[in-house]
Amino acid sequence: MADTTPPRRTDEDEFVIPRSWYSIPRGWQPPITPRRGGEPRAVTVDADASADLSLRITRAGRLLDVALSEPGSPGELVEAARATLAGRATPLGAAVVAAVVTRFSIHGTRGAYAEIADAWTQEHGIVFAAEAACLLARIAVSDEGVPLRLRTASSEPAEVEAAVDDARSVLPVLVRMRALLAGAEDGDYAKVVETLSVLRQEEAARVLVSFLVPTLLDWVDADCAASATSWWPLLIRAVSTKEQLTTLAARVDPAMLLSDRSSLFTVVSAVGPAAASVIAAAFDSGRRLDQPDRQRLVDTLALLPSDEAFDLIFARGDQRRTHPALSAMMRRFPARAVRRLAAAATGESTRAGDATRLLRRHVVTARSVVESVLPELPAAGRALVESVIAAVAAAEAARPAAAPDSALPDLLIDPPWRRQRDAVAPVVQVSLTSPAPAVSWADGEQQEWAATPLPADERRWPPDTDWAREIETLRAGRLDRSEVAAFFVQAPREQVAPLLPRWDFRWRIRIGTLRLLAAAYGPAATTHVVHHARGRPDFDSGLLLLPFVSGQAAELVAAWLSRTEMRPHALTWLDRHGAAAVLALVPAALGPAGTPRRQAEQALRIAAAGRIEESVTMVEAEFGAQAASAVRTLMEISPLDDLPDWLPALPGWLHLPLLPPILLRGRADALPASAVEHVLTMLAMSHFGWIYPGVEEIRRTCDPVSLAEFGWAVFLEWQRTTQPGEGSWVLPALGAIGDDETVRQLAPLIREWPGDGWHLRAVDGVNVLAGIGTDLALLHLHSLSQRLLFAKPRGGTD
Numbered sequence: 001m002a003d004t005t006p007p008r009r010t011d012e013d014e015f016v017i018p019r020s021w022y023s024i025p026r027g028w029q030p031p032i033t034p035r036r037g038g039e040p041r042a043v044t045v046d047a048d049a050s051a052d053l054s055l056r057i058t059r060a061g062r063l064l065d066v067a068l069s070e071p072g073s074p075g076e077l078v079e080a081a082r083a084t085l086a087g088r089a090t091p092l093g094a095a096v097v098a099a100v101v102t103r104f105s106i107h108g109t110r111g112a113y114a115e116i117a118d119a120w121t122q123e124h125g126i127v128f129a130a131e132a133a134c135l136l137a138r139i140a141v142s143d144e145g146v147p148l149r150l151r152t153a154s155s156e157p158a159e160v161e162a163a164v165d166d167a168r169s170v171l172p173v174l175v176r177m178r179a180l181l182a183g184a185e186d187g188d189y190a191k192v193v194e195t196l197s198v199l200r201q202e203e204a205a206r207v208l209v210s211f212l213v214p215t216l217l218d219w220v221d222a223d224c225a226a227s228a229t230s231w232w233p234l235l236i237r238a239v240s241t242k243e244q245l246t247t248l249a250a251r252v253d254p255a256m257l258l259s260d261r262s263s264l265f266t267v268v269s270a271v272g273p274a275a276a277s278v279i280a281a282a283f284d285s286g287r288r289l290d291q292p293d294r295q296r297l298v299d300t301l302a303l304l305p306s307d308e309a310f311d312l313i314f315a316r317g318d319q320r321r322t323h324p325a326l327s328a329m330m331r332r333f334p335a336r337a338v339r340r341l342a343a344a345a346t347g348e349s350t351r352a353g354d355a356t357r358l359l360r361r362h363v364v365t366a367r368s369v370v371e372s373v374l375p376e377l378p379a380a381g382r383a384l385v386e387s388v389i390a391a392v393a394a395a396e397a398a399r400p401a402a403a404p405d406s407a408l409p410d411l412l413i414d415p416p417w418r419r420q421r422d423a424v425a426p427v428v429q430v431s432l433t434s435p436a437p438a439v440s441w442a443d444g445e446q447q448e449w450a451a452t453p454l455p456a457d458e459r460r461w462p463p464d465t466d467w468a469r470e471i472e473t474l475r476a477g478r479l480d481r482s483e484v485a486a487f488f489v490q491a492p493r494e495q496v497a498p499l500l501p502r503w504d505f506r507w508r509i510r511i512g513t514l515r516l517l518a519a520a521y522g523p524a525a526t527t528h529v530v531h532h533a534r535g536r537p538d539f540d541s542g543l544l545l546l547p548f549v550s551g552q553a554a555e556l557v558a559a560w561l562s563r564t565e566m567r568p569h570a571l572t573w574l575d576r577h578g579a580a581a582v583l584a585l586v587p588a589a590l591g592p593a594g595t596p597r598r599q600a601e602q603a604l605r606i607a608a609a610g611r612i613e614e615s616v617t618m619v620e621a622e623f624g625a626q627a628a629s630a631v632r633t634l635m636e637i638s639p640l641d642d643l644p645d646w647l648p649a650l651p652g653w654l655h656l657p658l659l660p661p662i663l664l665r666g667r668a669d670a671l672p673a674s675a676v677e678h679v680l681t682m683l684a685m686s687h688f689g690w691i692y693p694g695v696e697e698i699r700r701t702c703d704p705v706s707l708a709e710f711g712w713a714v715f716l717e718w719q720r721t722t723q724p725g726e727g728s729w730v731l732p733a734l735g736a737i738g739d740d741e742t743v744r745q746l747a748p749l750i751r752e753w754p755g756d757g758w759h760l761r762a763v764d765g766v767n768v769l770a771g772i773g774t775d776l777a778l779l780h781l782h783s784l785s786q787r788l789l790f791a792k793p794r795g796g797t798d
Contacts, residue, residue: 011305012305012333012335012336013305013306014305015272015273015303015304015305016303017032017039017268017269018303021265021269022039022041031261031262031265031266032262032265032266032269033175033178033237033262033266034175034178034179034182035178035182035214035215035240035266035270036181036182036184036189036213036214036215037182037215038182038269038270039269041179041182041183042183043179043180043182043183045118045121045122045180046115046118046119046122047122048115049115049116049118049119049122050118050119050122050123052115052119053098053101053115053116053119056101057085057097057101060100060101063100063101064081064085064097064100064101067100067141068081068082076092077092077096077139078096079093080092080093080096081093081096081097081100084096084097085097089123089124089128091128091131091132091135092132092135094120094124094128094132094136095132095133095135095136095138095139096139098116098132098136098170098173099136099139099141099170100141102116102169102170102173103141103169113172113173114172114173114175114176115176116136116173116176117129117133117173117176117177117180118176118180120132120133121180125188126180126181126184126188126192127188127191127192127195129177129180130177130181130192130195130196130212131195131196131199133170133173133174133177133212134196134199134205134208134209134212135199136170136173137166137167137170137173137174137208138163138166138167138204138205138208139166140162140163140166157230160228160230160231161230163204164230164231164233164234167207167208167234168233168234171234174208174211174212174234177212178211178212178214181212181213189213192212192213193213193216196209196212196213197209200219206219206222206223206227207223207227207231207234207235207238208234210223210234210235210238211234211235211237211238214237214238214239214240214270215240217240217241217244220235220238220239220240220244221243221244221247223235223238224239224244224247224248224251225247229251229252232248232251232252232256232257233263235248236248236257236258236263236266236267237262237263237266237267239267239270239271240270240271241271241274242271242274242275245267245271245274245275245278246277246278249278249281253282253285253287254278254279254281254282254285255281255282255283255285255287255289256287257278257282258278258279258282258297259282259289259293260293261296264279264296264297264300265300268300268303268304272304273304273305273306273308273309274306275304276301276304276306276308276309276312277308277312279297279300279301279304279312280301280312280316282297283297283298283301283316284316290757291321291756291757291758294321295321298313298316298321298322298325299325299328301313301325302325302326302328302329302332303332305333305336307336307339307340309329310329310333310336310337310340311340311344313325313326313329314326314340314341314344314351314355314358315351317351317354317358321756323719323720323721324720324721324722326358327653327720327721328721330358330362330366331365331366334362334366334369334370335369335372335373337358337362337366338359338362338369338370338373338377338385339373339376339377339381341355341356341358341359341362342355342359342377342378342381342382342384342385343378343381345359345381345384346378346380346381346384356384356388359384359385359388360388360391360392361658363385363388363389363392364392364655364657364658365655365658367389367392370385370389371389374386396657399661399670400661400663400667400668400669400670401669401670402669402670402671402672402673403664403669403670403671403672403675404669407664407669408671408675408701409697409701411640411678411694411697411698412671412675412678412679412698412701413675415640415678415681415682415694416638416640416641416643417643417647417681426593426597426630427590427626427627427629427630427633428590428591428592428593429587429590429591429623429626429627429630430591430592432586432587432590432591432623432627433551433587434550434551434554434583434584434586434587435549435551435580435583435584435622436523436550437523437526437527437548437549437550437552437553438523438548438549438550438580439518439522439523439526439547439548439549440547440549440576440577440580441547442547445547446519446547447519449515449516449518449519450516450519450520452512452515452516452519453512454486454489454490454512454513454516455510455512455513458483458485458486458489458510458513459480459483459486459487460486460490461487461490461491467491467492467495468495470487470491471491471495471496474487474496474499475499481505481507482507484503484505484507485505485507485509485510485513485514485517486513488500488503488517488520488521489513489516489517489520493520493521497521497524500517500521500524500525500528501524501526501527503528505528508532508535509528509532511532511540511541511544514528514529514532514544515544517529518544518547518548523548523550526548526550526552526553527552529544529545529548529553530545530548530550530552530553530556532544533545533556534556537560537563537565537566538565539565539569541569542560542566542568542569542570542572543569545557545569545573546569546572546573546576549577549580549581549584550584551584551587551588553573553584554581554584554585554588554600554603555585555588555596555599555600557569557570557573557574557581557603558570558585558588558596558599558600558602558603559596559599561599561602561603561606561689561690562599562687562688562689562690563688563689564688564689564735564767564770564771565767565770567689570603571606574603574606574607577607578607578611579611579614579615579618581603581607582604582607582608582615582618582619582631583618583619583622585600585603585604585607586604586619586622586623586627586631588600589601589603589604589631589634590627590630590631601634602642602690604631604634604635605634605635605637605639605642608631608635612632612635612636615631615635616628616631616632616635619631639693640693640694642693643685644685647681647685648681648684648685648729650677650680650681650684651722651726651727653717653718653721653722653726653727654680654714654717655717656673656676656677658713658717659676659710659713659714659717660706660709660710660713661706661710662675662676662679662702662703662706662707662710663702663703663706664701664702664703665701665702665703666703667703667706671702679698679710680714682694682695682698683695683711683714683729683730683732683733683736683737684729684733685729686729686732686733686736687728687729687732688731688732688735688764688767688771691732691735691736691771695736695737698737699737704739705739705741707737708737708738708739708741708742709741710737711733711734711736711737711738711742712734712738712741712742712745714730714733715730715731715733715734718730731761731764731765731767731768732764732767732768732771734746734768734771734772735767735768735769735770735771735772736771738768738771738772739772739774740772740774740776740777742768742772743769743772743774743776743777743780744776746765746768746769747769747780747783747784749765750762750765750766750769750784751784753765766781766784769781769784
């Protein structure tokens with residue numbers, strides 16, 4: 001594994017805004033609302049904006065006539081709008097026209113679009129555009145017959161809320177206007193400030209002005225302290241100092257202020273590390289936040305290069321969602337981590353023990369940085385860190401000796417993915433057709449199915465039914481769809497059998513009815529059985545499909561091999577049908593490249609295991625010599641050479657010295673570091689439903705307790721250091737190498753995860769227990785099934 005020790009940074013006090021904060025997904029507003037004096041960004045006026053606005057105004061002609069003819073609309077607004085439409089534009093008139101155009105649906109579109117600001121700037125200049133944007137946010141328009149009006153100051157809560165809603169409805173225009181102002185010439189910007197200062201004399205416009213020109217700190221200070229709190233959605237994007245932010249946060253719940261990414265990123269890009277305490281308050285708030293919102297807060301806090309930010313995250317390190325952020329912060333600011341952890345470990349912190357443990361990890365992962373910081377530490381901190389370094393060195397010296405290559409299997413010395421592989425074009429034969437569907441009943445199985453009681457809620461036809469007339473009713477489509485399956489079960493078989501294979505039931509068939517259909521019609525019911533099993537992959541479907549052999553059934557079974565809960569059914573099916581399964585799988589296994597072919601190849605290897613010659617002979621007889629040759633080649637490939645198309649790289653968050661050794665059986669020697677990396681690669685390429693075959697050889701070679709402890713340590717590292725979505729292979733690895741102790745430690749976490757918002761992780765945890773498969777694991781599975789309500793176990797890599 002490559003050395004991942006971070007270098008000692010010289011810029012640990014410099015706040016670097018992630019580039020992703022400036023990326024703008026198509027059709028979205030920028031995550032950071034631009035501001036003058038912020039990150040320099042090239043802003044170019046959209047050359048097509050003026051023509052686009054003219055077109056929208058033309059299309060809205062009737063709506064404008066109605067709005068401007070409304071008797072209750074103020075004459076000042078109407079006259080300004082009519083003058084603008086006649087070519088004598090004023091900021092007020094332009095704002096009125098834009099308000100009508102953007103507040104109603106026109107040809108399927110609705111809402112203010114940002115390029116209105118570009119159109120105004122292009123036609124009339126940036127001073128005109130800024131004034132018009134401010135006025136636009138104050139124009140009240142309703143689609144319920146209420147006339148136009150220009151909002152004035154009001155202390156009525158309903159009026160204030162309505163004013164804020166009006167402003168937010170044109171927020172794209174305001175944001176775009178602020179971006180244009182950020183890049184304006186100094187002289188133009190000064191004129192804009194002068195013009196807006198006149199508008200600011202009206203209380204209803206004050207926050208709007210502060211939003212557009214947040215460089216006027218006195219204005220923003222006053223608005224944060226005294227404006228109605230309902231204006232917080234605009235004010236939060238105007239703040240640029242710690243004082244402004246804390247003043248606003250004292251009046252509005254910090255979690256509300258920073259719950260969306262744009263507000264959070266805009267504040268942090270302007271205030272910088274000084275925003276740390278408010279971000280922490282938002283994270284701690286009793287206000288209910290979605291888990292992604294909480295994660296975004298703590299991840300942002302971890303970006304801030306300050307002792308305060310580090311201490312705030314460390315103080316919350318007992319919360320599971322802060323673990324990855326704290327680990328990321330230690331990697332990002334390794335020297336600061338030494339200083340702050342040493343202070344916490346030697347001070348009065350209630351988490352002094354945690355600080356010492358983190359220092360130990362830091363010594364392992366960043367020893368050179370730790371040693372370089374030692375001279376800067378106070379005496380008590382320096383002594384503690386030196387003792388930690390000594391303890392780490394002693395632990396490393398006490399690790400078991402590495403086993404020689406002669407004691408290791410070839411897989412751990414020269415694994416297949418390290419060898420040069422000749423690219424061989426796969427044989428593709430798209431014209432092959434599987435043998436006709438068949439049913440292979442076990443002794444007494446068909447009779448047992450035929451004796452299944454018809455479900456109580458199915459319709460029953462009386463003995464004297466006129467079947468000829470009922471069959472005509474069926475053909476004419478007049479029979480209730482929910483009754484069709486029961487009809488086939490009860491109707492004279494010889495009369496309806498020709499209809500069954502091609503019949504589209506268009507209704508979910510009850511499992512008992514399907515068993516009766518299968519027993520009565522055999523191969524003719526194959527399509528319906530496969531359709532049901534594909535749509536409802538569960539225990540009953542696995543048993544229902546078991547007697548049926550067809551190309552469709554074989555492809556479904558091949559897919560089930562990658563689903564934890566369905567893999568036992570798939571293996572039973574392949575074992576039961578043997579040669580017939582091989583022939584059913586060949587068309588898919590030699591079909592076009594893709595997931596179905598890869599799944600069919602794996603199933604074919606299982607079905608033909610131990611009978612390669614017999615299988616090849618049958619394939620040649622059924623499909624010809626070319627198909628037989630391709631199948632032989634496929635069979636002769638070692639399972640260890642069956643590698644995924646993409647080989648995973650080992651993650652940077654894994655440090656081998658932090659993990660316990662993997663002991664060989666006998667527990668005298670341990671795997672060398674290179675072999676441990678190979679073990680991790682095998683685990684990383686595995687997933688639920690498919691474990692790389694080499695893992696089984698590792699289980700035979702290594703001490704099982706040691707291997708399980710190693711897997712649990714990897715899991716703990718994953719929990720501490722990664723974000724949700726990373727390291728998806730770690731839980732499947734636990735299922736592959738875990739033991740009863742793994743079960744005891746994992747089961748309580750599975751119970752907690754749904755409450756933390758990690759429902760899919762809990763489902764994966766259930767799959768781990770199923771993969772371990774011991775009596776204790778099955779006992780906990782049963783207990784979890786009785787107490788937890790979340791989605792059923794899933795298979796594959798999703």
